[in-house]
Amino acid sequence: MFVMFRRMRKCQRVQLMTTCLVLSVVMVCWEQESAIVNHVKSYSYRYLDSGFLAINKSLTVTREQARAFSNFRYLLNNPDKCRDRDVLLLLFVKTSPENFERRRAIRATWGNETYIHSSLGATVKVLFALGAIRTKANEPSWTKRNAAVFQKQLVEENDLHGDLIQQDFLDSFHNLTLKLILQFHWMHRRCAHARFFMTADDDIFVHMPNLVRYLGAASSGDVADFWIGKVHRGAPPIRHKHSKYYVPLEMYQWPIYPDYTAGAAYVVSGEVAHRVYHATLTLNASIYIDDVFMGICGNAIGVSPQDHVYFAGEGKTPYHPCIYSQMMTSHGHVEDIYELWQAATQARETGSGLVGRLYCTAMKWSLLCKPWYQETYSCRAAFV
Known part of the structure; x- marks a missing residue:
């Protein structure tokens, strides 16, 4: 198979690799129900099919x-x-x-x-x-x-x-x-x-x-x-x-x-x-x-x-002062709730000044902008 790949023309190899890449992306989106796919489905159902009106009607009871x-x-x-x-x-x-x-x-x-x-x-x-x-x-x-x-x-x-x-x-x-x-x-x-x-x-x-x-x-x-x-x-x-x-x-x-x-x-x-x-x-x-x-x-x-980027879903928010200084909620806290409350009620400047803001942006980016999906704050929170 490797020999056959070597014999292919350069344009053919590019086409094959591009096709494989596209198929991989499609399969990942199909399997994971990515945000983009969900937005498209939601938009089409809401505005093109008027499906949400039908939902209201079907679930209405006396x-x-x-x-x-x-x-x-x-x-x-x-x-x-x-x-x-x-x-x-x-x-x-x-x-x-x-x-x-x-x-x-x-x-x-x-x-x-x-x-x-x-x-x-x-x-x-x-x-x-x-x-x-x-x-x-x-x-x-x-x-x-x-x-x-x-x-x-x-x-x-x-x-x-x-x-x-x-x-x-x-x-x-x-x-x-x-x-x-x-x-x-x-x-x-x-x-x-x-x-x-x-x-x-x-x-x-x-x-x-x-x-x-x-x-x-x-x-x-x-x-x-x-x-x-x-x-x-x-x-x-x-x-x-x-x-x-x-x-x-x-x-x-x-x-x-x-x-x-x-x-x-x-x-x-x-x-x-x-x-x-x-x-x-x-x-x-x-x-x-x-x-x-x-x-x-x-x-x-x-x-x-x-x-709201600082409302968490199912995932537990990674701990860092730059994140907790802006958070509204975080999920999955039982044993550490007292420590978090102490940190939340202590007056502490985090991310003030140009250098502080740049530092916090970098830290939040490294903690929140992961290549895999996690049900906590989105990457957008790193830049807020």
Whole structure:
């Protein structure tokens, strides 16, 4: 084969190599669903096929049918949590009942309402959204006793901190959309005056000083369609049955999802949250991927998410002062949350002056602009 290649004319060899290169690029894009391919698919579906209008129509149900996704009894509630009138941000943390230590760490760090009010001059209300621990009728009695003890511990935790919102649906991955609906409905009823709403996972680190400054500045402008996070555009449903994110055709028949933000953390204005609440009253919420359902709600109300380069997706942000000085959120932090909080609250100039800015740009480029895809900050963040 090598001899045959040597005998080929130079132009033929160039053509062959070019063809192989093009085919390789096409195969990589096809396999990895690259951002460019997704943008093209999203654009064509949105503007050429008017497909997103069909999505709205196919998922619209009656109010009575939609009520099945929100009509759950409260097991734990704190209806007076938002009695302060001037609330900058209502922040819901999605958590599981057993994650006591994660909630404790959040209360002591970025979710410390007292620190935020005294040091940052803002009122932020932090709540934890969770479902119930359920047991089946045929399970052994000791399992049921353990579940009862667990629930008692949650009651004691809530008595101490007053920040758990729990409804009587099974707390599981497949009920994350129910947990999202819980948050929007609670805000509508109990904290509609908050200027912004945020939902986050309990393994997220939020750089609260940066976020408060950003939202304080944003609130002085037009926030009618405000929705920021790490945006996924033109993402296709996963049809592999063994995937955690498998969605069958009977649940969602369309080839792509509407634009949505990664469920790890995103922020919307109070006005958008109000409109999303009303969207949930007539939408089929059987799709259990909560961030996708949020994209469906956004599509229904005509609001598109805006990408913020310092909101992380699934990946953990590489540690460096030049990155953390600008970050909003980072995913995958449990053991190191106290160290990050200490770094975030220490007054330290990073990247000031021409030399400092050039240094930080170089460091961020080396850490973020990788040749392989990583679900954290994009390369664009290196130049912001």
